[in-house]
Amino acid sequence: MQAISKFENELAVLIGAPTDLRPFVCDGSPLTCDVFIVGFNPATTMSADFWQFWRPGVGFDKVAWFEAYKKDRQLKPLKPGKTRRNAVSPSRRVIEMILEGASPYRCLETNIYSASTVQAADLATQQRITAPFDFLLANIKPRVIVAHGVEAVEHIRKMNVDAKVIPVSHFSRGWSHESAFKLGLKVREEVETLSRPNP
Numbered sequence: 001m002q003a004i005s006k007f008e009n010e011l012a013v014l015i016g017a018p019t020d021l022r023p024f025v026c027d028g029s030p031l032t033c034d035v036f037i038v039g040f041n042p043a044t045t046m047s048a049d050f051w052q053f054w055r056p057g058v059g060f061d062k063v064a065w066f067e068a069y070k071k072d073r074q075l076k077p078l079k080p081g082k083t084r085r086n087a088v089s090p091s092r093r094v095i096e097m098i099l100e101g102a103s104p105y106r107c108l109e110t111n112i113y114s115a116s117t118v119q120a121a122d123l124a125t126q127q128r129i130t131a132p133f134d135f136l137l138a139n140i141k142p143r144v145i146v147a148h149g150v151e152a153v154e155h156i157r158k159m160n161v162d163a164k165v166i167p168v169s170h171f172s173r174g175w176s177h178e179s180a181f182k183l184g185l186k187v188r189e190e191v192e193t194l195s196r197p198n199p
Contacts (some may be wrong), residue, residue: 031139034143035107035143043116044092090175091172093180094171097177101187145163148169166183
């Protein structure tokens with residue numbers, strides 16, 4: 001309880017409250033996540049403040065967040081020439097399948113940069129701040145990191161982390177239901193291997 005309260009206070013100082021940043025998504029306490037799933041930056045901009053989904057002493061309420069996420073996507077105007085929008089983004093669909101494959105191990109979904117933009121190229125220089133990600137890495141110390149996309153992979157490689165890093169292509173395209181689930185199984189296998197005591 002004390003650890004998560006300290007984490008909450010330090011994160012609030014770092015990102016502000018309220019905030020339009022989205023430092024991470026997880027189900028419950030971020031402190032018990034063995035795995036990080038790391039991208040470049042969040043692609044779906046949301047109207048809700050990150051802290052609306054934080055439960056003091058408990059952690060992040062992903063169920064409430066996911067409902068707000070889907071509602072925001074539904075209400076956004078369509079791009080010219082588009083007649084429909086999927087309930088979730090391609091990346092979100094892949095992440096959910098990875099989580100299923102990796103279960104029972106818990107994953108924290110995060111990004112190098114916490115500011116959301118529709119396109120990565122739209123991320124302004126002043127938004128390219130890695131402090132929230134660096135804070136998560138230092139305080140949670142994941143065993144396994146799945147880095148998706150060139151930018152995320154390169155950033156993680158420069159950091160010289162202790163975790164087992166699995167570099168993969170960006171989740172926005174080219175991933176089937178089966179390949180995403182298999183990646184989740186690989187993540188689970190890696191955590192299990194790292195959890196075994198040395199002979």
